[in-house]
Structures are given as structure tokens and as C-alpha cells.
Amino acid sequence: MLDQERLHLRAAFFQTVRLFFQEQGFLEVDTPIRQPLLIPEQNITPVPSVDHFLQSSPELYMKRLLAGGSDKIFQLCHCFRYGERGRLHLEEFVMLEWYRQDCDYSHLMRDCKELICFLESRLSPWHFPVSLRGPWQKMTVHEAFLKYCSMTPEQALEQDRFDLLLVEKVEPELGVDIPAFLCDYPLELASLARPKPEDPDVAERFELYVAGVELANGFSELTDPLVQRSRFEEEYAQMDTEPERGKKMPELFLKDLEKIESAAGIAMGLDRLFMLICGGNSLSEVVTFSPDDLDM
């Protein structure tokens, strides 16, 4: 359980995040935490809630709000992913998501920098492990794999070693002195992202890293409902261990997708960001109650 000092800092942290988005003209929204269908995404094990599932992310509903006419929206919410437990993972965690209409992922990278600099100017104590001054590092997945693994991401995928190499060789090198954006992922690793117009083999997806810690995942949204449907079918096919009942095509979402011209959206792990601000080493140290604090 957090001590009083950290509990107050955590409250100030959430308030400052909200203040930043309000000042930028974003609307704070809330969407259903219990969802009847799964987000078609392999590698996420859902937490069932009777005949629904607890959200692994609010993204489908946030995008439907864009289709409904929202321009800039954000949300702070708890998300749930079964079996994820470690220094940087909790089964229940706080996510920040924000979405912009008529924008692409480069706007989101700018938002990330402005948000974290805003937090630095408002929060004290501030133990962030890297400097925020100067241009933040930007590296494509292709460049990073060549540099740290001496192979292309495509070769790593072929050998089924992409995730392994990313975790063991690439991530520890990212954001060591200054925050870093790893961007332009192979298309198959970005099921809801738009292909890059000048290089359609990669998707306009990026991750923000600070001191080797992955903080956020953002992309230019895929807005073609037909392509999205086939991507979802591929993802569902990979989700072999999941309960079948949640694996229905989200038709209302796909229908709404037609109404979005272009948009960009991002999810940021707020517990991780707060951990870095506190100078902490694991999420358990910075959440109000860690799993070990709960009566079992």
C-alpha cells in the first residue's frame, strides 16, 4: 500500500495528466469497462467477467467516439490482462489513451514529449532517469534490428525470434540518455495501424522508450474497414487458447470505421510513467495496492 507522500504524488500526477489534455482542448471520455467481445489481438489473455470481459484496452470504443464526431479525446482507465505479472507488468493497470482526428503518428510523438515535459514542470519530486532536453531519439525498427541484432526485422520474424531479440538486445539500448521512439513496425505486428504511404511494408506504429522501459504504443489508425476485417480474422485465428464466445466480429465498430477519414491514437502505461517519475524499479512500488497487498 502506498505511503501518504506517494499517494499524494500519484493524485497530483493524474490531475496533471488531465490538466495537460484539458489545456490542449481534449475531451475526457469514459467507455464500458466490461465488454461483450474481445479486441482481436493475439498475445493478450482476457479476464472474463461473467458473460463479458474486462477491457484489455478501451481503443475500439474510443475510435467509435471519433466516428461519432469527437475530434480530440482522452481517457484514464483501468485495463486487465491475465497472466501478466512482473517488474513492468500487472494484471490490472492504469492506461491513458488519447486519439486525434485528421492526424498521424508524428502528432502523437509530439504529444508524448509535450505531456512529459509538462509533467516535469508541474510535479515535484521528479526522479526521471533521463533528460528531456533536446530532440528525442527516433529510430526505425529496421535500423534498430540492424544495429543491435545484425539482422533485419523480417529475418527475425522468419526465425520466430523478433520478440526475443527485441526484449534482449534492442529494448535495453533504447532511451538510455534521452527518450526514444522506435517506429515503423513490420505490417504483421500492427493489426490496427495504417501502412506507411511511402513504404507500405511497414506500419505507422511507434513505441516510446525511456531507460529501456516501454511506455506507450501509438499509431496512425487503419481506417479501411475491409482491410481491418481481414486483419481481425487473422488475429482471431491466432487466438487459439482464448474462449470462443468473445471472438465475434465487432460489426458496429467496423461500420463506424467507415466514418473516420484519418486519425491517430495511443495507449500509455501510466503506472510505468509514474514509476519512472518516482525513480522506482517496479510497478508494485508505485501502485496504490500491489497484488501482494491484497487479502487472498
Next chain:
Amino acid sequence: MFSASDLRKGLKIQIDGQPYIITHFEFSKPGKGQSLYRCKMRNMITGNQFSQTYRSNEKFEKPALEERKMQYLYNQGDEYHFMDTENYEQTFITKEQLGDNVYFLQDNMELDVLFFDEKPIDVTLPIFVNLVVTVAEPWAKGDTSGNDTKPVTVETGYVLQVPPFVVEGDKIQIDTRTGDYVTRVKE
């Protein structure tokens, strides 16, 4: 059987017929990626260390480990003989397997012996043992080296640093986890 999601620090698993204990563990999962279970392990027989990263679908056998209460009897060359205090069965462990533990064994000492596949592989000693000092140089007055300890040898042949007041024939307490001097024991 264990699955990858059971892996954690301190868990004992069997790989290629050998028992391993996990000494470091970290769960990783890159954004949109697979769960990865990163382990550092020590072979419980050879002491060799190695690192390995596993994925969700891996399975591990549980090693057949058993701890038994035993009494140390005697040594014959490099063979150290122990007796099970419940069924009086005797077994021996080699000097090599015991490592530095041989220095702290005393006749009739009770301790825990770890068995793998019915073969003894390790012993857990009492935390403190009392041993008699057999060789101690007198404290050289005017020693300018600045050291406030001196080396002595105890009955088992073990050499350690002790305070200058310890003399030959004293009984001293030693912490078996570190091998360090704790105190002089009055009889």
C-alpha cells in the same frame, strides 16, 4: 509438470534430467508481442549457471527432490558417511560434492541432506558450529600493519580470521553461511 507461467525465482525445475534452481527471473512482454519468461538457473548438482528465455507453451518437469534429516557419522578418505535419523539407512557424499561444507562437519551433527533421484546432492548445515582452535600464532605486539584480526586454524583444518585475543585451545563459533568468525564460546 510446471508451465512457463509457474516460473519464478526459487522454483526448482528439471531440464535434460538435471535439477535446476531459478536464481533470477523476469517476465517480459513487448508491446503487442508474446510473453517471455527470462530465467537464470543454477544446476543443483554441478553448480553450473545458465540463462534461458522461455515462452508460454513450454512445459517443465518437477525434479524428484527430497530433503532428509541425517546425522554425520565419519569420513573414510573422500567419502563422508551419513545416517538417516528415521530409518537408519546409511549413505555417503564425496568431498568434492560437499565443497567447503566439509570444514564444518562434526561427528554426530544433524543436518538436512538433499536427494535427487535417491542420490544425495547437497547438505544444509546448521547456521552456527563451534570448533576448537588448533593453531594460533600469538598476537605480535606492535604489529604496524593496521590489521585487527589474525588467521587461525580450527580442528577441521579450516583457516579463518579472528580477533587477536583468540588463543590455541579456544572454542569459537562460526557462521556456516559465510564462514566467518562470530564469537568465542565459553565452556
